[in-house]
Amino acid sequence: MRYISTRSGSYSMPSHQAVIQGLCPDGGLFVPEDLNIRIDLDALKDASYQEIAEVVIGAFFPDYTQEEIRQCVYGAYDSKFDDAEIVPVTPFSNGAIMELWHGPTSAFKDLALTILPHLLTTAYAKEQRDDTVAILTATSGDTGKAALSGFADVPHTHITVFYPVNGVSDIQKRQMNTSRGANVNVVAVEGNFDDCQRMVKTACADATVKAACNGVTISSANSINIGRLVPQIVYYFSTYLKLVRDGQIKDREPVTFVVPTGNFGDIFAGYLAAKAGLPVKNLIVASNDNNVLTDFIRTGTYDRNRPFHETISPSMDILISSNLERLLYFASNGDTAMVASLMKKLSETGTYTVSQELLHTIQSSFKAYWCDQDACRKAIADLYEREQILIDPHTAVAVSALEQYRAEGNQEYAVVLSTASPYKFARDVLACISTDQPEDAFAAMRLLKERTGLSIPQGLTELESLPVRFQTVIAEADGISFIAREMKELSK
Numbered sequence: 001m002r003y004i005s006t007r008s009g010s011y012s013m014p015s016h017q018a019v020i021q022g023l024c025p026d027g028g029l030f031v032p033e034d035l036n037i038r039i040d041l042d043a044l045k046d047a048s049y050q051e052i053a054e055v056v057i058g059a060f061f062p063d064y065t066q067e068e069i070r071q072c073v074y075g076a077y078d079s080k081f082d083d084a085e086i087v088p089v090t091p092f093s094n095g096a097i098m099e100l101w102h103g104p105t106s107a108f109k110d111l112a113l114t115i116l117p118h119l120l121t122t123a124y125a126k127e128q129r130d131d132t133v134a135i136l137t138a139t140s141g142d143t144g145k146a147a148l149s150g151f152a153d154v155p156h157t158h159i160t161v162f163y164p165v166n167g168v169s170d171i172q173k174r175q176m177n178t179s180r181g182a183n184v185n186v187v188a189v190e191g192n193f194d195d196c197q198r199m200v201k202t203a204c205a206d207a208t209v210k211a212a213c214n215g216v217t218i219s220s221a222n223s224i225n226i227g228r229l230v231p232q233i234v235y236y237f238s239t240y241l242k243l244v245r246d247g248q249i250k251d252r253e254p255v256t257f258v259v260p261t262g263n264f265g266d267i268f269a270g271y272l273a274a275k276a277g278l279p280v281k282n283l284i285v286a287s288n289d290n291n292v293l294t295d296f297i298r299t300g301t302y303d304r305n306r307p308f309h310e311t312i313s314p315s316m317d318i319l320i321s322s323n324l325e326r327l328l329y330f331a332s333n334g335d336t337a338m339v340a341s342l343m344k345k346l347s348e349t350g351t352y353t354v355s356q357e358l359l360h361t362i363q364s365s366f367k368a369y370w371c372d373q374d375a376c377r378k379a380i381a382d383l384y385e386r387e388q389i390l391i392d393p394h395t396a397v398a399v400s401a402l403e404q405y406r407a408e409g410n411q412e413y414a415v416v417l418s419t420a421s422p423y424k425f426a427r428d429v430l431a432c433i434s435t436d437q438p439e440d441a442f443a444a445m446r447l448l449k450e451r452t453g454l455s456i457p458q459g460l461t462e463l464e465s466l467p468v469r470f471q472t473v474i475a476e477a478d479g480i481s482f483i484a485r486e487m488k489e490l491s492k
């Protein structure tokens, strides 16, 4: 199986080369050429997270040997995670909560970014290349730290993370600016996440940047890289199989997954899981006030020309959801010309409308809801009061979406993807369940622990005492020249 571009059907290459490339040279995203993959659920009934990961990732990346995949999987999913199950699942009154935040940086990005460096360095070894891979990554908060942690001191790699200067939480900023590693750099950009993402995508195709690269290949750790997307398919399977094992659902019973969504990567992995045989009823896109996806899935018109809201769920403050392009590709049966023309319209006018036929295909798998910040806060307070379950603001958006979906009479078993530890957003979460006035985010963490008894993840406790290493702030307009300079320094 090979990977091709969403925009032209060209650039056909095996998965490990697509992992190296990140983004297609025509601006498109890599997608598997066909989706004939079937994961045998029976064979995985009693499998561990790592065993499921071997099978699922191996199926999507067949040019890696079994042994290579095994090394990657066991290198990633080990004691870096503070729960032996890697992704534990907690039943609650409305279904189950899939806890994706037990990794080193306390957000779901760890599931992909602990394994991406292994997949990438293995790919380089397969190609017998010894150039430096320069990873450029835009972040709305969580990808940045997870990528910095995953790539720190990995040989032959260098990583630069760009984050919106006012668009991440105190804790997220501190996590990034205290990162360890001789090969890492962290840069604040005067702009929002979309500006950062556009800057990185533009840099990948920019002539001055290319000219500055000598023995350096630029790649990306954003969810545009299939090396991130594919590992995210695993937890849909592991959770489903666990629910069957625990008697929460019957074998082959279709379930609905509710996903707090920004760049459409996490939920798109659920779509690929369904395509590979997982019994999925619906995939619910949950958005915050930046509800561009809710409108798109309900009306067929994508329109980013609207106010950008900075919310308490910053990792979803996104108006251009990159991975949606992959859905357009599959839902149109691989109509690359159409995808290319919609993406051109998006970049020129900020909006596009799909055909009614395509909209109906999308609506047959996806539903969409959004909630504002008051509803988000209420979801946190209610769930804590009712069931003593503490969730972060991103997860709360999904819990609210599920309540709206239930109110329309939908009864099937549902799983909420919990994407971050509540401690990452301690101030906002604390304010939902108490009237305490903490001095700063660390005081908020301690108060939250006193009140709830929930332990603070190790990686967050130590932050307070780590030195701040990075303080660079740049204007968006200087991004390309900044990147060109950095590539020149990395060059041989």
Ligand SMILES: *Cc1c(COP(=O)(O)O)cnc(C)c1O
Residues within 6 Å of the ligand: 107, 108, 109, 141, 142, 143, 223, 260, 261, 262, 263, 264, 265, 266, 267, 315, 316, 394, 419, 420
């Ligand atoms: C990145 C992130 C999301 C959004 O995931 P996408 O794959 O971008 O849709 C949601 N919640 C948290 C906490 C995140 O870090």
